[in-house]
Amino acid sequence: MKFDTPAGANPIDQLKVVGQPLDRIDGPLKTTGTAPYAYERHDVAPNQAYGHVVGAGIARGRVTAMDIAAARAAAGVIAIVTTLDTPRLAKAKRNAAPLFGGAEIQHYHQAIAVVVAESFEQARAAAQLIRVSYAREPGRFDLAAAAGSAPLVGGDSEEGSGAPPEDRRGDFEGAFGAAPVRLDQTYTTPDESHAMMEPHASIAAWEGDRLTVWTSSQMIAWGKADLATTLGLPPEKVRLVSPYIGGGFGGKLFLRADAVLAALGARAAGRPVKVALTRPLVANNTTHRPATIQRIRIGAGRDGRITAIAHESTSGNLKDGKPETAVQQSKLLYAGANRLTAMRLAELDLPEGNAMRAPGEAPGLMALEIAMDEMAEKLGLDPVRFRILNDTQVDPEHPERPFSHRQLVECLSRGAERFGWSGRNPKPGERRDGRWLVGMGMAAGFRNNLLTKSAARVRLDREGIVTVETDMTDIGTGSYTIIAQTAAEMMGLPIDKVRVRLGDSDFPVSAGSGGQWGANNSTAGVYAACVKLREAVAQRLGFNSADAAFAEGMVRAGNRSAPLGQAAGEAGLVAEDGIEYGDLAKRYQQSTFAGHFVEVAVDAATGETRVRRMLAVCAAGRILNPKSARSQVIGAMTMGVGAALMEDLVVDKRLGFFVNHDLAGYEVPVHADIPHQEVIFLDEVDPVSSPMKAKGVGELGLCGVGAAIANAVYNATGIRVRDYPITLDKLLDRLPEMA
Amino acid sequence: MKPFTYERARSPAEAAAAAARRPGAKFIAGGTNLLDLMKLQIEVPAHLIDVNGLALDKVEPTPEGGLRIGALVRNTDLAADERVRRDYAVLSRALLAGATGQLRNKATTAGNLLQRTRCPYFYDTAQPCNKRQPGSGCAAIGGFTRPLAVIGGSEACIATNPSDMAVAMRALDAVVETVRPDGTTRSIPIAEFHRLPGGTPHIETALEAGELITAVTLPPPAGGRQFYRKVRDRASYAFALVSVAAVVQRDGTGRVALGGVAHKPWRVEGAEAELRRGAKPAMAAILDGARPTPENAFKLALAERTLASVLAEARG
């Protein structure tokens, strides 16, 4: 189905099932521990052996020798595959460094061996017997040191935010120079780890030259294509299966060493092999969100209108890696005639930086939205008011291009009212509650809505049960449920008459889970397939498809009616279709918006910051399921607390690796850090986005939160920290004197 | 994990004797620290002696009016003990500030005293570490030192002791009771139990090979108001950047021990006379001779401010 004109009325608008706050249909499986995650699929292949991956102990250089004799002789060992006896594997398009093979080491914990044994413990114990000799080479590990000479590089996160190396409108320098009120500040964000619960894990089994991998992947089609490239197999010989995923946050968008080494290990062992990466390997072997150094300049008239805005970001990556597109939102969020964005990329020898939840916007807004707060203060304007004043209903770089639907102003005003923003003391450091300094902060949230094609197959059986098959994934987001809701709405069924099967490369290719594009696109694909199925049903029943109505398990046309299942007959009915987009995304800028409000308390003695209340008001098209959407947003807000206050993959700049590579050292928020959270969705439909009239929310909930917290810390203490995370050591020397 | 043999000890003396007989033997109590380290092969015992069956799980009054805490009393039970909560509140509070409910249900008094450092380089076996592998060097010095020691460190090691419980015990002048492989017993004052790293950071306590902890004894209650303030980067389930255990009397005198600053719970009795003059002079005396790194120098100010906050609460 081609979607090239805004959607008119359609069966989804009935909202009998779609839009209802239904429980997740996969909830019981997860709460009873019976949802089969990749590493637990003992049933899918007999005689599984265990693989343990060894990572390089240096950041850059060569492996000169590997002594595996003792490991080979260890109890239970079946096979060992080392990087020295494997020619360098082809690097798939989406990987910055090869995942295995050859002597060269490009980053710490790059995989150098997999040991396969009868048990996990035996594999791990044997792996620790391998002695490796290296020839170290000096590397570049310090972003700040490399930033000065980093060249301009454009890039696309493949996750929906992109920008050219440098983009100019009007005369930024001239307008900035002439502006009566100016801000010029630099902000930094650290490297971050996805830190999802389930590490990367795969089971691989060969049948002749055919390979099946049960894995944990957000993007089945990418994974399949990249695994085929890496192993030099024709894609049709590779099958990927990933029905349940214990979190990904972008860490599982791309093929990683678990799948590759499970496949190589299985070939060597002549048996199916399962591999899970250890926590340290999640940090240093896989991808992370790259650190950024961002310079922001804003010039405005005394009336508070922005006349000049520049956002420049520098990040680092491996030679074939991409920049963090942190300037993206600054192209679209606020008005202003004279504009500049630029991205610089320093070559570093650290592990690969790549997409993590809201790549680009998450770190970009952490900087931009502090800058806006600082600018509001310089102008003597309320920060909410300042943002509203600079709202734009058109793409500021291309004023002929309107936003399809933009309710940022409504998010901000509604949020301010609900949160009690008028009670905020604009003078920082004035509110006290016992030993706590209390303050409020806010920020705008922004994340693009991305359109990408997505297909599905729907089957109808005699009992009137509809089964949906698509390679879409559910990474804990609720895909199962919203897809079932879509099919139920379209076919006039209650949700318990719909079965959903996901995450198998034998199913039609979907949008997958990334860039908050999953919900809108995958359900639109299911919509398209259901439209086809409705036509087939009407035809089977001899009804005119135009006036066939589907409700309560019946199909009605004029005064005729029949049970839906009757159309299926013995053999059942199958329909397959997908959604494809025309140029609506070119003609309209499609984005999602939020207002984030936060209250924090900072211990006046120790500088410990504790968040007290959080509110997000979101405008993101039709909300397909308010319950799962809320879960997405509160989860994202929690991640925002982590980014603002504690998350920091610490680089050892001498040795070239992330030092705090486990969940004891890399701190993410725990329950005690998360206070009262409230989420409001504005009542909105966006017919330009898809027949579902929906958009994404999963990343929007994170975008802006970090800055809202930073601004609240400023309001509480009068201390402006521009260097995330805002840990207490950055506040301590400016807190009030102690008696 | 390296393969190991296993036995259940039947009495404390037998456990100690068994440990001396088997080179490379280790006791296992709750296992919450030892097993993690064995998985990473930082600890590689050839033989485990399970002490959980020993009847060392009681908290009993001593004739002197103190408490004798069995080596196997779980952290949860100790924190909840009515006598501890009433008379040794600093200990109860310190325990509850540590780890999580699940871990405290398993963790024992002896195991907690012997938990090993959380220096991140100690956990990465590709990196040199004098504590893990004597003589290999120290990857932390010159690297990421924010969580590490500011005082009492050496050229060989600047790790900290991560225990909260031990800091409170240090403030309470606890005594560690042991039995040796030859069956003799001894009492080690907590001040002498943990060691500074010096040139041998792998030797962390005064225990001899095979020596088993049987109990920790607390002297009669110290009175006063008792505080444990643990400062960390998140609200729970994190090790201390700095912690302050304090017993403050009505007249402003008292005792202070610090966690998160040194290779052992840090207390300088001689400095406590300064407490009546306030946190600044007291902390200056307690941390006299500190040698922080640029990354962890903030701990000095943090310790002083935290103590000031505790003293203010004690007054108020």
Ligand SMILES: Cc1cc2nc3c(=O)[nH]c(=O)nc-3n(C[C@H](O)[C@H](O)[C@H](O)COP(=O)(O)OP(=O)(O)OC[C@H]3O[C@@H](n4cnc5c(N)ncnc54)[C@H](O)[C@@H]3O)c2cc1C
């Ligand atoms: C994720 C995590 C977070 C944590 N957070 C904190 C925290 O915030 N604060 C804190 O203080 N602690 C924390 N801990 C540490 C925890 O307190 C210790 O793991 C626990 O107290 C160890 O007790 P155990 O009985 O399990 O010891 P085990 O692991 O059984 O043993 C530890 C050591 O003690 C030896 N041992 C045990 N019993 C005896 C005995 N009777 N005599 C001689 N030697 C003995 C063992 O041989 C071993 O060397 C944390 C631990 C984890 C895993």
Ligand code: SF4
């Ligand atoms: S500080 Fe101590 S524990 Fe840490 S690496 Fe150095 S020697 Fe090892």
